[in-house]
Amino acid sequence: MxxxxxxxxxxxxxxxxxxxxxxxxxxxxxxxxxxxxxxxxxxxxxxxxxxxxxxxxxxxxxxxxxxxxxxxxxxxxxxxxxxxxxxxxxxxxxxxxxxxxxxxxxxxxxxxxxxxxxxxxxxxxxxxxxxxxxxxxxxxxxxxxxxxxxxxxxxxxxxxxxxxxxxxxxxxxxxxxxxxxxxxxxxxxxxxxxxxxxxxxxxxxxxxxxxxxxxxxxxxxxxxxxxxxxxxxxxxxxxxxxxxxxxxxxxxxxxxxxxxxxxxxxxxxxxxxxxxxESAPSTAKGKRRKKGFDDKTIDAVVESYLTAGEGYPVDYLLCDKDLNKRFIDDCLSKGIGGNATVWNRLLLSLRKSKKLPASTKRVPKISTSDQSRYSYASEVAWRLIEVDFGVSLDEMFCSPESAAYFDRIASEYGPQDAEISSTDYRRAAIAIRKQARSARRIAAERNGEFSKRRLSRVSIEKIDSPKYECPGVFVIASGEVDLFAGEASNLRQHVTALLDNPRWESLEPDSVLVQLGEAKFSSEYMAMKSAVVAKRRPLLNSNVWMGS
The missing domain is CATH 3.40.50.150 (Vaccinia Virus protein VP39)
Structure with a gap:
């Protein structure tokens, strides 16, 4: 054995x-x-x-x-x-x-x-x-x-x-x-x-x-x-x-x-x-005050954003690696101090303080059904790098190295029968963060109703049945260990496609816990997922569903 x-x-x-x-x-x-x-x-x-x-x-x-x-x-x-x-x-x-x-x-x-x-x-x-x-x-x-x-x-x-x-x-x-x-x-x-x-x-x-x-x-x-x-x-x-x-x-x-x-x-x-x-007591001078960016650096980064960003919002600039590379190359051409990570973080800081010009171009839309095919892989990659690197999602995408690491893990866990771009995986992670905030709010308004609902356990083989061609919430489990919780408009199609990936097979899943559709709107399924994650804490779900 x-x-x-x-x-x-x-x-x-x-x-x-x-x-x-x-x-x-x-x-x-x-x-x-x-x-x-x-x-x-x-x-x-x-x-x-x-x-x-x-x-x-x-x-x-x-x-x-x-x-x-x-x-x-x-x-x-x-x-x-x-x-x-x-x-x-x-x-x-x-x-x-x-x-x-x-x-x-x-x-x-x-x-x-x-x-x-x-x-x-x-x-x-x-x-x-x-x-x-x-x-x-x-x-x-x-x-x-x-x-x-x-x-x-x-x-x-x-x-x-x-x-x-x-x-x-x-x-x-x-x-x-x-x-x-x-x-x-x-x-x-x-x-x-x-x-x-x-x-x-x-x-x-x-x-x-x-x-x-x-x-x-x-x-x-x-x-x-x-x-x-x-x-x-x-x-x-x-x-x-x-x-x-x-x-x-x-x-x-x-x-x-x-x-x-x-x-x-x-x-x-x-x-x-x-x-x-740093934990050892210093016997010399105390910690030095952190220096901010000078106006020349800020102006140069903003100019590069306007030149290379094509009018897109900062989040999209971080998600599209080709667009981000043009921005970085433009910053380099100006000879300003710093590096790709520093300039990307400065962009986010300027946006937060409302010192960045508003975007002029809309981001291409992705349908909910298309995104559901691979968003789970984005969440797994986010969770694993969050644990390993100890960084937030924004910090992850500000660094081209860690963003590339995210891309690789997402592609390993994502669908193997289709070409999903790194931009799509990154955008899906940002969408999950937004959806989770709304889901937690809905769950709170329903006074814990979703957390009281029971999940039924079925074997991996039995999930591939017409009975489960319906919306609902699921948890993939390996023995007594919960691996990942998600929601889908078609449980059978979504779960079987996910488990076809050899990367998931290596996690040795043996059952699926399901809760068949009882909600009227897709936002309610997100709230149900949030309640399931908060209650069961599956290994590969981001803490964002619990407000962390």
């Missing part, structure tokens, strides 16, 4: 890795025993070097077998065997992309030597040229000197990619040290910390795992931890809307991990300070 996703499996990792389907995992994070005599629940951490390295070679080869061809393997290890395990990984066929040093405060005190305050973290890939590295995700980038030192509005809000650095004192030199550099600065999870689970002594900080998972996997990818330990990798993967799987030798640890996972939900906040540098 194949091992189930989104589950912690008890047993020896070498044997469990052998049970996995080859090339079925997208990312692996492993924090194995360091063979330094640590007192684990059942594992003996005092092996001979020969036996320890032989065992490591076995499970590393198992990881290589389980990973997809474009998969990534992250390995955390102490000083004693760091070099040896790097060689074992290379023997198995991995290529080392980075040798990260995790420097932490609350280090381990040594009596006759310097205190241990770092761990080696290797970043391996199977294919040197084809692997996931989400460079556009603002959560893995470094704040630039323009942001930290000069508080310049023209700085890229997402920051820059990291580089190497030496450490002086982080709180005194934030402009030259960031937690995103090759020397990573995160506090170790000490005994008094809020996120400390207590049952396992070697607990990784969630923020560190969040950076690794965000950088090397995409939402709904499968993340595997062969050494479950305290369950941090699995909990963070779940919070970031990844599918997850864990192995753990100790039955006692498995119980604790299961309890921790039950209390963890998709989109939950990552524990610990997001930026350890």
């Amino acid at each position: 194949p091992l189930k996703k989104n589950q912690i499996h008890q047993g020896d990792c070498v044997k469990l890795l052998a049970k996995l389907k080859p090339e079925s995992v997208d990312m692996v994070f492993a924090d194995p025993p360091f063979n330094i005599g640590y007192d684990y629940d059942v594992y003996d951490d005092s092996q001979s070097s020969e036996k320890y390295l032989q065992w490591c070679g076995e499970w590393i080869r198992g990881v290589h077998r389980a990973l997809k061809s474009d998969g990534t393997f992250w390995l955390a290890i102490g000083d004693t065997y760091a070099a040896e395990l790097k060689i074992e990984a290379q023997k198995a066929g991995f290529h080392c992309r980075s040798w990260v040093i995790w420097y932490y405060t609350f280090g381990v005190n040594c009596v006759n030597g310097f205190s241990r305050s770092h761990t080696h973290i290797f970043h391996f890939v199977k294919d040197k040229k084809k692997f996931t590295f989400n460079r556009s995700n603002p959560q893995i980038r470094v704040k630039s000197a323009r942001q930290l030192v000069y508080a310049d509005n023209r700085a890229n809000p997402a920051g820059r990619l990291p580089d190497n650095t030496w450490i002086i004192r982080p709180q005194d030199a934030p402009e030259s040290f960031s937690p995103n550099h090759d020397t990573w600065y995160f506090t170790r999870v000490a005994g008094t910390f809020k996120e400390r689970e207590g049952f396992h002594g070697c607990q990784m900080p969630e923020q560190l795992l969040a950076r690794i998972i965000r950088s090397s996997s995409n939402p709904q990818d499968l993340v595997l931890d062969p050494f479950g330990g305290s369950g941090t990798t699995l909990c963070v993967a779940k919070k970031l809307a990844r599918q997850w799987m864990g192995f753990e030798l100790s039955e006692e640890y498995v119980k604790h991990i299961g309890n921790r996972l039950e209390k963890t939900g998709i989109g939950d906040a990552i524990d610990g300070p997001e930026d350890p540098i």
Whole structure:
């Protein structure tokens, strides 16, 4: 029987890795025993070097077998065997992309030597040229000197990619040290910390795992931890809307991990300070006042909008990537400070403050029936990037990189039998935001009537029946987990078309909860959907239906 996703499996990792389907995992994070005599629940951490390295070679080869061809393997290890395990990984066929040093405060005190305050973290890939590295995700980038030192509005809000650095004192030199550099600065999870689970002594900080998972996997990818330990990798993967799987030798640890996972939900906040540098008290000057845009920059951006925007509203300019590129190119030609994200955000700010000339051209209309064919994919993409990038819909579309990421995910979840443009997917997301506001208002006016209505469960096979050729609300479920709630004028047609997509099939849906049409207007179905989302909280629906 194949091992189930989104589950912690008890047993020896070498044997469990052998049970996995080859090339079925997208990312692996492993924090194995360091063979330094640590007192684990059942594992003996005092092996001979020969036996320890032989065992490591076995499970590393198992990881290589389980990973997809474009998969990534992250390995955390102490000083004693760091070099040896790097060689074992290379023997198995991995290529080392980075040798990260995790420097932490609350280090381990040594009596006759310097205190241990770092761990080696290797970043391996199977294919040197084809692997996931989400460079556009603002959560893995470094704040630039323009942001930290000069508080310049023209700085890229997402920051820059990291580089190497030496450490002086982080709180005194934030402009030259960031937690995103090759020397990573995160506090170790000490005994008094809020996120400390207590049952396992070697607990990784969630923020560190969040950076690794965000950088090397995409939402709904499968993340595997062969050494479950305290369950941090699995909990963070779940919070970031990844599918997850864990192995753990100790039955006692498995119980604790299961309890921790039950209390963890998709989109939950990552524990610990997001930026350890900014959370540390400064011993120099306080935070500098943020500088605004000068009149020259504002005038140039407005002129570019009028020249390249063809009279369309700002929202449409952000949705149409070709139109937006012309606007960006025009801004570049003027030689003004900033970048695409900065100029797009400035446009939204000027519109909000009513300092932008009114649009002169109407946006092409999309029929409700046409939009319903793919709007669900827009909502899923919005939800997944919202969780992963930690940005709003406007911020998502202001950045060409994150907007392109949205386009890719939407196309993966959308209909595969038709060519849907990126403009249509983006416009659908903005329409959903508008519809949700109206739906919440209608639901509130009906005094909770919609939330009291019951849903009936039918199997995936039975939904393909003439009985369901009617309007209504539906929830796609996998076991006891609700995946997505929607509404449709024809339930049978809509749900079967949606589930034809292999991306949805990989989520393993097995039933559909339906509520047949009782409303008179399409706006009421939106309100019914809003009530269902608020009550059941499906994994892939945007929080906008609940007013978030």
